[in-house]
Amino acid sequence: MAIETASIPSGSGTAEELDIVIVGAGLSGIDAGYRFQTECPGKSYAILEARDAIGGTWDLFRYPGIRSDSDMYTLGFPFRPWPSDQAIAGGDAIRDYIADTARAFGIDAHIRFGRRVVRAAWSSADARWTVEIERDGAAPERIVCRFLYMGSGYYDYDAGFTPPFEGVEDYAGQLVHPQHWPADLDWTGKRVVVIGSGATAVTLVPSLAEKAAHVTMLQRSPTYIVSRPSQDGFARWTHRVLPKSIADSATKWKSVGLGIATYAYARKRPDHMKALILKGVRAQLPENYEVERDFEPRYDPWDQRICLVPDADLFEAMRGGKAEIVTDHVARFTPTGIALRSGRELRADIVVTATGLVLRLLGGVELVVDGQVVNPADRLIYKGMMVSDVPNLALAFGYTNASWTLKCDLSARYACRLLRHMDANGYDMCTPTHDDPSVTPEPMLGFTSGYVQRANAILPHQGSKAPWKVHQNYALDLAALKFGKLEDGTMRFDKARGAATPVPAATPRSAVSIGAVTAAAAIAAVGGLALFAKLSQRRTERMIPADGAFIDVDGRRMHYLDRGTGPTIVMIHGLAGQMRNFSYALLDRLATDYRVILVDRPGSGYSAPGETANIRAQAAQIARFIAALELEKPLVVGHSLGGAVALALAIDHPEAVGGLALIAPLTQPQDSAPSAFAALAIVSPAARKAVAWTLATPAAILGGEKGAVAAFAPEPVPADFATRGGGALVSRPANFEAASADLVAANDDLPDMVARYHGLWLPVAILYGRDDRILDPEVHGARFADMVPHAALTLIDGGHMIPVTRPDETAAWIRTQADRLG
Known part of the structure; x- marks a missing residue:
């Protein structure tokens, strides 16, 4: 039900304009600040906190013994895992952890204390929220923003619940x-x-x-x-x-898996669980x-x-x-x-x-949409994080059967997806629209607790089916919020009403430690993670299908793409990559004048793994691949680890190579793995396989963007690199296992190769980005060039992923090397 309301006067003067306003500086607000500044870089945002300190619940409650009531590996921030083996932590430690995290990522600079949001009014004509703020002893303020994120919790900070006791x-x-x-x-x-x-x-x-x-x-x-x-x-x-990084993921997913399994067991066999x-x-x-x-x-x-x-x-x-x-x-x-x-x-x-809380949704903020007051109790909750028919607003509402932060982080990341989608398509508004009469309302929380029952009159409802159904299941929400289609027939995207007519919604799609129980739950968790990995693999393969041809090379299938005519160029990708790293931007720039062959290294992309993962064994497989295609001394382009493979190819099989064009190549032994790939450094083959089929997929889904950011730094990751650039394929268990083996074996052959660099007499050229943060251009570029007769080093602006981020300069440089071969 909507009620007419009059405008409430607030301070004078022009309102400040921001892209995003976050309400609340507790766990969910700090998490949202990190997500918005890293996944929507360039967006302006502020965190408005009514109190004078960071921490929310963990700063407010100071009673003796206050501690987490769920493990810190899931309650902590996924981007800054809990640093201790103290799984159940005290309130002081949690409060310090939240504040330290805000400082570590510069989020604290965006927090404005002593600002209580009392009203937020949406205008569809402008596609903006006007946020009205009260300040103790100061004039009211207004901020106009494009997106409003409510991280203000679900209870009244002013007073807890105390029954009216007689006497x-x-x-x-x-x-x-x-x-x-x-x-x-x-x-x-x-x-x-x-x-x-x-x-x-x-x-x-x-x-x-x-x-x-x-x-x-x-x-x-x-x-x-x-x-x-x-x-x-x-x-x-x-x-x-x-x-x-793998240990952090393993610990988190152990807790997630056990939680899901024990909850499911309790709901299915309540008598057994009670006993x-x-x-x-x-x-x-x-x-x-x-x-x-x-x-x-x-x-x-x-x-x-x-x-x-x-x-x-x-x-x-x-x-x-x-x-x-x-x-x-x-x-x-x-x-x-x-x-x-x-x-x-x-x-x-x-x-x-200790008689409970008083629930207070949205921190008591009055919501108004186009002059109509919104009563949340009359609305449905979309994906557990947005209110039906309320545009550009998300709220952080955690799980009742698991850690709060798990769901809040997914919600913040989904909000980032929405903002990026709107920017990419010229939209101003995203509104979950309830217009399906077959969806019936149900209580949002299935608990019988007194504080929940007292709050039924103020809470929105969930719906009888997706996307209005609240799962209370992290794995299901991860799939829905990380990969679910944004234009799902319920989420409506529009331009500002004053700017253009609404864009119709897409066609709807169908919705997609107690002894023995702990042991059974652990088995179920491992099985569930393996099943999740298998299902995610199928989904990834549908998103990123094999788009080349296959050839059998000595009984091992190799995947490659052959395009264009003219002098031949063979391109070998780097660690945890595949040939789409080159087809993303370079292929079309070269195939007009050259025959360009992109190949998935053994074990990468859709190529079968070799007998071993060391560099020279991979080079031998590439040499047999070149022979099978009957190529005459092509120019071999190698990027990163692919550069090391190209070098081994030239050293051990000089008859197969006409010249080398090495882009940000690995040329010297490394003391340690680059931080972007540290999670791959698993020495034990058994542990590698176990991680590949349990933890690697969810870790890649949750942390893959962080790894990509580190690999691309200081340049941004293209929004479509995960699919068009093939980045998401590393989440497949076989690809993860191969990438880990590649990393562990990378140093095996390099010392002997370094000793033989002086014998390379074929044309060798090296291209590096000056700001490469994965491999040092001085060590792997300049030092290598000094060791090889007639090698030439070229430096350009950019980081490690210049084949993607600097395609024009990279393609021109490759053309120069190809033309020199005649």
Whole structure:
């Protein structure tokens, strides 16, 4: 339902204009700032934070023992993984981590503190939001922006929820809510009652018990409680044996996989999961303890969030007599404590009401679209991140059954995709449009928790089918938000109404550690990752099909593209690449006058792997390929690692080569792998294969752009390089495995090759970008040129990927080398 509203006056003067406004400087706001500045470079943005500090929840809540209730490998930022094996971290450490991340990436410079957004009004005529801001003791402000990203969480920062307890005015002790914990509160030697049974309560009780005389957790009904170690042994092991980036991905995906598997098992076999949880509780408590009374809820596991206690600290406090759980109802407060409905009285010097939050969507901001107030409760949620019929707005709303940041990061990256798509196609607006009568509304959150039930009147609904269905599943959302079609028939793209008529939407498409359970979940997680890798491989192959021909070379299939007529040029691509690295921009510039043959190196692209991955073995395979095509001493162009293969070809098989044109070639042994390729440095073949079929695909999907940015730096990565340039093929397990083997074997042959450079008497030319950040032009270019008779080094502006970023200069240089061969 929409309601007419009048404009609210806000400060005078001209409003500042920005591309993006982010509301909130907590985990989701900092994550969004990083994504917008790296994936939409050049966009202006500001982060508006109502308080005076970074951190959001983790700065607001200061109660004793506050800690993460999910592991930090999934709660942490994917672009700056949690640096410790402390999987369950304290609030101070998390707050410092968020602030350090903001500083490390320059995000803090975009934060404006003390600015509370109260209203945001959208104009379709201008395709802009006008954001109205209140400031304590200062005049209101306005900012006009193209896109609004709400990272303001889902609860009211001003006050938590406290039920109207009878007689509370008679209580002579101190009454405290965890959301506003007094810094000077001293509970040493005091009797403390904590009312509540959720994550906050089970966190407070063992922490308070360290100094209090006694702590009682008073609950109306039990909650499922599971203990797990605070330190992650798997994380410690992976970081000892794998490259850091792969170890980070392995640890994250272990947690993701176990979470998905255990949640699925709990929903499918709730009785079994309940029995296993209660078995774990019984193992922590005395034999005669009434576990069912205090630890067996009336609902199934994951009807409400499961509470996590690290290192069984709650049970340790109970076993030591410092804490107890009482399951009863508050009848009324008394001057000295709480009278219970059973007749018992709990004496208390301090009562802590850990009774929940007050949900407040969008930070309480009033949304207005073309003069109509938007009531979110009347709307559907699109892909769990946008509101139906509200243009150019996304909100960060995390998972209820997994870490908050997982979904928020996907949402921010999808918002970046939308902005890039609009820029590329001349659109101004993107609006998820609900016009399908077959979609019926359902509660957005399936939880029965009190705070969720109290918020049903303000939350939007999810729909009965995609894209309105909220999955609560990271793997499904990853596929939908990373690869899903943007113009899906629901998302409508338009120009500003004052500028042009709307562009019709596309045709709709159909939607696409508890003992034995932990072990089963681990197996399911590995199997799920392997299945995900297989399905992703098929999808990648559909996006980037083999577009050349195949030839059998001594029983091994090689993929190549043969175009044009004239003098022959054979081109060999670099590490983790394939022949589209050349067809992206160079092929059409050369094939008008030359016969250009692009080849996928053994194991790369669509060529079969060789017996070994070392440079000289690959060169021998290329020599046999040249012979099979009956080529007469072609000019061989090699880029990066392909340059090293071309050099080995000339050294070991000089009869096959007329001359060398080496672009940013690897010519000297390397002490360490370039940072862009560090994730490939897996020495063990078994570990390499295991990673290829489990972690490599999701790691490439999530971090591939980061690797591409490092490879292209300081130049930008073309938006279509993943497909047109073939970059996404490295996510295929076989390609990842081959690239890793190539990297590990790269140094095997180089020392002997270096000793033989002086014997190269055929024409050799080298081209380097002055700003190459993968291979040093001085070491691999100038030093090499000094070792080879008659070699010539040319430097141009650019980085390592000049065949893609500087095609005119590169093609002209190749033409010069080809023409010199006559």
